[in-house]
Amino acid sequence: MTAQTKITPSFDAEKARADFAILSRQVYGKPLAYLDSGASAQKPRIVLDTMRDFAQTEYANVHRGVHFLSAAATDRYEAARRTVQKFLNAARENEIVFTKGGTEAINLVSYSYLAPRIQPGDEIVLTVMEHHSNIVPWHFLRERSGAVLRWVDVRDDGSLDIEALNAAITPKTRLVAVTHMSNVLGTVTPLQEIVAHAHAKGVPVLADGCQGAVHEIVDVQALDIDFYCLTGHKLYGPTGIGALYAKRAHLKAMRPFQGGGEMIREVARDRITYADPPARFEAGTPPIIESVGLATALDYLSAFDRKAVAAHEHDLLAYAREQVGQFNWLRVIGDAPGKGAILSFEAEGMHAHDLATILDREGVAVRAGHHCAQPLMERFGVTSTSRASFALYNTRADVDALIAGLHKARGILV
Amino acid sequence: MDNALRELYQEVILDHSRHPRHNGVLADASHRAEGYNPLCGDRVTVYLKLDADGRVADIKFQGKGCAISQASASMMTDLLKGRGQADAERLMTGFLHLVKGEEPVGLSEDDRETLDVMGGISEFPMRVKCATLAWHTYRNAVEEGKNAVEEGAT
Numbered sequence: 001m002t003a004q005t006k007i008t009p010s011f012d013a014e015k016a017r018a019d020f021a022i023l024s025r026q027v028y029g030k031p032l033a034y035l036d037s038g039a040s041a042q043k044p045r046i047v048l049d050t051m052r053d054f055a056q057t058e059y060a061n062v063h064r065g066v067h068f069l070s071a072a073a074t075d076r077y078e079a080a081r082r083t084v085q086k087f088l089n090a091a092r093e094n095e096i097v098f099t100k101g102g103t104e105a106i107n108l109v110s111y112s113y114l115a116p117r118i119q120p121g122d123e124i125v126l127t128v129m130e131h132h133s134n135i136v137p138w139h140f141l142r143e144r145s146g147a148v149l150r151w152v153d154v155r156d157d158g159s160l161d162i163e164a165l166n167a168a169i170t171p172k173t174r175l176v177a178v179t180h181m182s183n184v185l186g187t188v189t190p191l192q193e194i195v196a197h198a199h200a201k202g203v204p205v206l207a208d209g210c211q212g213a214v215h216e217i218v219d220v221q222a223l224d225i226d227f228y229c230l231t232g233h234k235l236y237g238p239t240g241i242g243a244l245y246a247k248r249a250h251l252k253a254m255r256p257f258q259g260g261g262e263m264i265r266e267v268a269r270d271r272i273t274y275a276d277p278p279a280r281f282e283a284g285t286p287p288i289i290e291s292v293g294l295a296t297a298l299d300y301l302s303a304f305d306r307k308a309v310a311a312h313e314h315d316l317l318a319y320a321r322e323q324v325g326q327f328n329w330l331r332v333i334g335d336a337p338g339k340g341a342i343l344s345f346e347a348e349g350m351h352a353h354d355l356a357t358i359l360d361r362e363g364v365a366v367r368a369g370h371h372c373a374q375p376l377m378e379r380f381g382v383t384s385t386s387r388a389s390f391a392l393y394n395t396r397a398d399v400d401a402l403i404a405g406l407h408k409a410r411g412i413l414v
Numbered sequence: 415m416d417n418a419l420r421e422l423y424q425e426v427i428l429d430h431s432r433h434p435r436h437n438g439v440l441a442d443a444s445h446r447a448e449g450y451n452p453l454c455g456d457r458v459t460v461y462l463k464l465d466a467d468g469r470v471a472d473i474k475f476q477g478k479g480c481a482i483s484q485a486s487a488s489m490m491t492d493l494l495k496g497r498g499q500a501d502a503e504r505l506m507t508g509f510l511h512l513v514k515g516e517e518p519v520g521l522s523e524d525d526r527e528t529l530d531v532m533g534g535i536s537e538f539p540m541r542v543k544c545a546t547l548a549w550h551t552y553r554n555a556v557e558e559g560k561n562a563v564e565e566g567a568t
Contacts, residue, residue, distance in 0.1 A: 028416065351479065351480035351481060352454070352480075353454050353456075353480040353482075353541065353544060354423070354480045354481045354482065357419075357422070357538060357540075357541060358419060358423075361416050361418070361419050368454070369453060369454045369455065370454065370455040374455065377455060383454070383455040383456060383457070383478060384454050384455050384456075412419065412423050413423065413428070413481060
């Protein structure tokens with residue numbers, strides 16, 4: 001293999017890279033190799049420009065005023081909802097609830113959908129590779145309502161044990177909550193199969209799509225999934241906004257989450273009625289400018305041939321995997337077939353934080369730690385790993401910088 | 415290598431992290447505390463045997479962590495052994511100032527010389543918590559660790 005980035009006919013990473021101003025900066029006098037998009041992706045210029053332009057020309061609060069700007073801002077906010085709808089191929093725009101991120105989307109389902117339905121002893125099925133955001137809200141139901149968490153293991157290569165998952169779904173199961181793509185292992189879960197198993201037993205499925213929505217093409221109708229959560233900032237959009245897709249029937253049956261303005265129909269001194277979804281779940285002034293930013297980011301991403309983007313990311317992963325595979329002092333954690341572009345590893349004699357510090361000084365940004373996935377760390381017998389995560393703007397030069405940095409760190413620490 | 419890195423990972427530090435002193439369980443500890451860094455998942459347990467005057471008659475630590483946290487814990491046990499509480503407190507305060515890049519007032523010349531190798535950490539603010547974990551755990555052991563040992567014994 002050569003260090004030159006492969007250019008697929010329909011996706012030019014070098015060209016896309018130019019859309020991200022921050023990637024041309026240096027850190028400590030070294031070119032930046034940003035390999036931490038799994039934590040948060042950088043934003044293309046058009047997202048930042050569009051947010052500023054909107055704020056400077058059409059901004060006001062939404063759904064409130066009758067004045068010109070309020071109408072304009074409301075149009076943009078609702079248009080953003082339709083963009084998310086289209087991105088996930090949801091049947092209706094009112095199946096999209098804006099949240100402040102993936103975490104809030106999952107908490108919303110926990111609080112508004114599941115909590116009223118949970119009896120002591122009822123079960124929630126999770127996998128050991130969930131991010132804490134898809135664990136802690138269910139722990140709340142364990143603590144408060146006596147729910148039982150049923151954990152499904154992954155195989156040694158990090159792939160999901162689908163038979164174990166199927167076996168974990170019992171008449172007591174009230175929800176299967178599973179990641180679409182592991183933020184540590186990169187494992188992509190077979191959502192279609194999971195939904196089929198769960199629905200055969202009358203159990204709804206929630207997917208944490210914070211990573212999955214970035215790297216996979218999501219069709220919530222084809223998946224027939226009940227809940228799908230995403231966050232804007234990993235999708236090349238701004239922080240402070242995410243979305244929940246939920247089937248209309250579920251949303252209509254869900255009690256309100258937070259109380260405040262915008263989510264009511266009528267408030268009197270002794271009674272209250274609530275707005276229809278999605279407004280019922282969007283109390284208070286929403287992230288308006290961020291919604292416009294998210295829509296722009298989704299349009300930006302969707303304008304590429306996404307299969308070609310995925311092929312590019314997989315090429316980077318394969319290029320990195322092949323090289324680290326030759327190091328007998330490095331153990332890759334997560335080698336599931338068809339996995340997404342995330343490379344987690346443990347290096348002999350080098351703690352992840354020391355390694356990350358040395359890589360950082362070489363301009364290479366990786367994540368070190370437990371990645372908010374401590375049950376998974378326990379499963380693989382580690383307290384932390386180093387993680388390189390790839391995005392559409394990464395190139396083979398970034399991988400080369402990582403590999404050179406690994407050698408350097410070994411020279412210092414071992 | 416860049417200077418800040420060379421400063422951080424100098425041989426003394428790496429030696430302490432590879433061959434930590436006073437590493438292990440202190441069977442007859444009078445005080446014990448566990449420290450945890452939620453950022454990285456690193457853990458350390460500090461065992462103390464304080465005599466009637468509060469002097470550190472013996473000290474050990476056990477844990478897993480990065481080179482900085484291990485080296486810091488190792489150096490700490492070396493430095494604290496045999497000290498009275500007031501002296502230990504002065505050392506700790508000086509150390510905490512040092513790793514934050516502040517003037518380590520109150521440190522004796524000898525201590526300052528010994529701890530100087532940890533000064534490089536101040537260039538790495540994200541890593542200061544690694545260096546202070548064992549020290550905060552030591553303080554917890556002194557302040558609240560007697561109960562931990564008694565609970566553990568029953």
